[in-house]
Amino acid sequence: MNISSSTAPYLRLGVNIDHVATIRNARGGTHPDPVRAAHLATEAGADGITAHLREDRRHISDDDIERLMSEITRPLNFEMAVTDEMLEIALRHRPHACCLVPERRQEVTTEGGLDVASISNHLPDFISRLKDAGMRVSLFIDPDERQIDASQRVRADIVELHTGPYCHAAIDGDQARIRAELEKLAETAKSAAGVGLEVHAGHGLTFDTVYAVATMPEVVELNIGHFLIGEAIFGGLHSTIGRMRGLMDKARAEANGQVSA
Numbered sequence: 648m649n650i651s652s653s654t655a656p657y658l659r660l661g662v663n664i665d666h667v668a669t670i671r672n673a674r675g676g677t678h679p680d681p682v683r684a685a686h687l688a689t690e691a692g693a694d695g696i697t698a699h700l701r702e703d704r705r706h707i708s709d710d711d712i713e714r715l716m717s718e719i720t721r722p723l724n725f726e727m728a729v730t731d732e733m734l735e736i737a738l739r740h741r742p743h744a745c746c747l748v749p750e751r752r753q754e755v756t757t758e759g760g761l762d763v764a765s766i767s768n769h770l771p772d773f774i775s776r777l778k779d780a781g782m783r784v785s786l787f788i789d790p791d792e793r794q795i796d797a798s799q800r801v802r803a804d805i806v807e808l809h810t811g812p813y814c815h816a817a818i819d820g821d822q823a824r825i826r827a828e829l830e831k832l833a834e835t836a837k838s839a840a841g842v843g844l845e846v847h848a849g850h851g852l853t854f855d856t857v858y859a860v861a862t863m864p865e866v867v868e869l870n871i872g873h874f875l876i877g878e879a880i881f882g883g884l885h886s887t888i889g890r891m892r893g894l895m896d897k898a899r900a901e902a903n904g905q906v907s908a
């Protein structure tokens with residue numbers, strides 16, 4: 648494991664509550680309530696709450712966003728597609744941050760990063776409208792230098808690096824791919840921070856895969872959802888989030904050269 652000698656700042660945990668809504672919607676009622684999960688996540692140590700309002704509303708609903716905005720005490724990271732409809736909703740609610748993601752109706756989850764390089768003509772205006780209204784703008788991208796350059800050009804505040812390919816390699820137990828994906832994440836995190844972009848990471852992270860990403864000193868926030876909500880079935884939400892928080896803190900302490908238990 649590479650341990651950087653530079654001081655890594657506190658690593659924030661954003662808890663994505665989409666899949667609490669997935670379970671609720673399976674029966675079409677009101678239980679389990681994602682807003683209640685957001686409160687519990689906050690008590691358990693989440694620094695922020697993430698929710699993705701998808702075009703097809705398959706999990707989070709418009710009403711959830713309204714309630715999250717009025718009830719939660721931590722910043723909301725609003726995940727959204729680059730569409731006029733989502734822009735209007737973001738401008739109406741003004742969450743702390745908007746994370747722009749690619750979206751296709753047929754996909755099971757967000758499958759790849761946003762191709763900022765190919766849509767950069769349209770993005771500067773979209774991003775400035777969000778920033779002018781006081782929101783921070785994050786772009787969910789693959790760990791690829793071209794996407795970092797493009798993200799800087801379109802004046803994003805933040806890039807969120809897609810950790811999905813690394814986590815898939817870990818599920819397959821393919822050590823060469825794990826090393827290659829971690830290398831890409833570490834290199835692009837450095838380049839992004841070097842050009843002044845704040846660096847976040849997420850997708851597919853688990854107790855087993857979080858450590859390596861959490862030791863990267865430029866990464867200041869992880870957004871984690873599916874694993875936490877799934878694991879909560881067995882361990883409870885509070886204790887599952889607490890354990891993830893503990894692993895992140897341990898990684899950070901070691902990245903800072905501090906001895907941890």
Ligand code: PXP
Pocket residue numbers: 663665699726746748756757787807848849850851852870871872873874
């Ligand atoms: N970051 C982004 C941009 C995402 O789209 C998602 C999935 O909604 C996540 C992080 C969290 O991924 P997971 O649910 O696999 O932890």
